[in-house]
Amino acid sequence: MHIVFASSECTPWAKTGGLADVVGSLPRALVQLGHRVSVFLPYYRQVAKAVPSAPVVLPSVTIPFPSYNRFVRILDGGLKEGVQHYFVDCPEMFDRESFYGTPSGDYWDNAERFGLFSRAVIEASKVIGVPDVFHVHDWQAAMLAVLLRSTYYFDPVLAPVPVVLTIHNAGYQGWFPPRTMETLLLPWEMFTFEALEQDDTLNFLKGGIVYADAITTVSKKYAEEIQTAEFGNGLDGLLRMRSGDLFGILNGVDYAEWDPAVDPHIAAHYTAEKLDGKKECRRDVLHAFGLESVAEETAVIGVVSRFATQKGFDFIVEIMERLVQEDMVLVILGNGEEYYERLLTEMAAEHPEKVRVQVKYDNVIAHKIEAGSDMFLMPSRYEPCGLNQIYSLKYGTIPVVRATGGLDDTIDEQPAGGGTGFKFWGYDSEAFLDAILRALGTFQNKGEWTQMMKRGMAQDFSWDKPAVEYARVYQRAIENRN
Numbered sequence: 001m002h003i004v005f006a007s008s009e010c011t012p013w014a015k016t017g018g019l020a021d022v023v024g025s026l027p028r029a030l031v032q033l034g035h036r037v038s039v040f041l042p043y044y045r046q047v048a049k050a051v052p053s054a055p056v057v058l059p060s061v062t063i064p065f066p067s068y069n070r071f072v073r074i075l076d077g078g079l080k081e082g083v084q085h086y087f088v089d090c091p092e093m094f095d096r097e098s099f100y101g102t103p104s105g106d107y108w109d110n111a112e113r114f115g116l117f118s119r120a121v122i123e124a125s126k127v128i129g130v131p132d133v134f135h136v137h138d139w140q141a142a143m144l145a146v147l148l149r150s151t152y153y154f155d156p157v158l159a160p161v162p163v164v165l166t167i168h169n170a171g172y173q174g175w176f177p178p179r180t181m182e183t184l185l186l187p188w189e190m191f192t193f194e195a196l197e198q199d200d201t202l203n204f205l206k207g208g209i210v211y212a213d214a215i216t217t218v219s220k221k222y223a224e225e226i227q228t229a230e231f232g233n234g235l236d237g238l239l240r241m242r243s244g245d246l247f248g249i250l251n252g253v254d255y256a257e258w259d260p261a262v263d264p265h266i267a268a269h270y271t272a273e274k275l276d277g278k279k280e281c282r283r284d285v286l287h288a289f290g291l292e293s294v295a296e297e298t299a300v301i302g303v304v305s306r307f308a309t310q311k312g313f314d315f316i317v318e319i320m321e322r323l324v325q326e327d328m329v330l331v332i333l334g335n336g337e338e339y340y341e342r343l344l345t346e347m348a349a350e351h352p353e354k355v356r357v358q359v360k361y362d363n364v365i366a367h368k369i370e371a372g373s374d375m376f377l378m379p380s381r382y383e384p385c386g387l388n389q390i391y392s393l394k395y396g397t398i399p400v401v402r403a404t405g406g407l408d409d410t411i412d413e414q415p416a417g418g419g420t421g422f423k424f425w426g427y428d429s430e431a432f433l434d435a436i437l438r439a440l441g442t443f444q445n446k447g448e449w450t451q452m453m454k455r456g457m458a459q460d461f462s463w464d465k466p467a468v469e470y471a472r473v474y475q476r477a478i479e480n481r482n
């Protein structure tokens with residue numbers, strides 16, 4: 001099968017979160033199953049810096065707008081471990097400081113940017129090779145499904161090609177003003193509640209859900225959750241209607257990148273059989289946060305995250321005064337919403353012996369925290385899958401998580417010990433504190449703690465199984481379409 005991926009993020013070139021990790025690694029697993037995969041990514045400034053002289057595949061693809069055309073180039077991003085990459089080059093859209101916007105808000109023309117991206121992937125595929133299935137990710141590529149089943153409806157080569165949409169996060173849907181219909185040359189008849197309209201906006205993700213042949217999301221639990229009002233963000237009714245075509249497939253992770261036995265970013269390598277190296281990693285991460293004098297028996301608690309309401313930082317803020325009374329230090333890496341950047345920086349300034357924050361995006365520090373911490377916090381309000389808790393398991397760093405979405409599916413707490421981490425339910429900072437205190441209590445018992453680490457390290461969340469599940473969904477979509 002030939003599968004074309006369209007995504008706004010892909011490691012190693014463009015990443016703000018887990019979407020990039022998934023699009024950077026799932027295709028490789030599909031190739032190993034014998035499929036052919038091409039991945040399309042916008043040629044952002046950051047990508048151009050990394051791959052400045054990508055060969056031109058198509059010198060000019062016309063993307064029409066109401067009173068003008070834009071012309072994009074398709075560049076060859078190269079074949080990496082069997083996966084072909086293409087970049088969509090349109091400097092006026094993508095040669096910018098960041099991918100989606102600045103701290104003061106999203107770029108005003110994101111509908112045009114990602115509408116153009118989707119259309120460019122369709123046009124390029126018609127020339128380079130029509131796939132058996134399109135696999136599009138999140139709202140940024142969802143317009144591809146809408147275009148195929150509207151503007152491109154009568155195209156004989158595209159008619160039999162199904163689209164699979166993966167929802168990585170239903171909290172971001174791409175809402176735009178109604179006039180965007182005209183910008184993207186979409187027929188007004190589609191601006192209805194049954195199709196693209198929601199609360200008088202054009203909703204990209206909704207369009208994707210309506211027109212995709214199959215929809216997947218990134219854990220079984222989240223697939224159930226988004227069909228409820230609490231997690232569906234206004235799309236739960238539609239998702240219930242489409243529940244026969246909705247599949248929860250838990251993300252895999254890339255153990256070539258996230259494994260303490262081979263990780264090039266950490267101070268020492270270690271395995272479940274030979275854990276000594278983790279001590280060196282602990283020293284290293286404490287050094288990176290200027291906490292060299294922390295005692296041996298003090299627990300190191302790590303956080304790596306986008307600073308967003310989704311991630312439950314208000315819970316961390318609420319319990320801080322109580323947490324700093326415990327024998328622990330908290331090291332936080334993250335960036336995002338200014339509100340949390342300021343709040344967490346202030347808290348660190350109040351407790352410099354106990355809490356340190358680095359406000360930035362830094363892949364190396366992220367690896368160091370995974371390796372050097374004893375515990376890892378993810379109190380997310382919702383979490384479609386979550387990758388950091390899965391990385392933590394591999395690094396013998398015990399996750400303390402809120403039991404939601406993929407966090408609930410991947411972490412197991414047993415009342416009498418025997419699990420792989422600690423969980424709490426409800427929107428309740430007391431319950432969160434309680435889970436941390438349970439973890440700190442178990443941490444005192446080195447034997448029990450080490451057993452828990454080893455159980456986590458033995459878990460296998462590689463892509464082998466999920467890739468087979470995706471292939472099944474593609475096959476089903478192809479059969480249904482024909």
Ligand code: ADP
Nearest residue numbers: 017018305306334360361362363366386387388
């Ligand atoms: P989400 O996609 O919602 O942000 P995930 O847990 O799926 O959450 O994935 C987050 C990914 O982004 C992980 O690979 C994590 O290490 C990385 N990450 C998040 N914030 C940072 C940061 N500030 N610096 C480096 N890596 C980060």
Ligand code: GLC
Nearest residue numbers: 018019168218383384385386
């Ligand atoms: C999203 C989700 C996260 C998930 C990631 C990759 O950003 O917030 O939970 O792991 O996508 O699917």
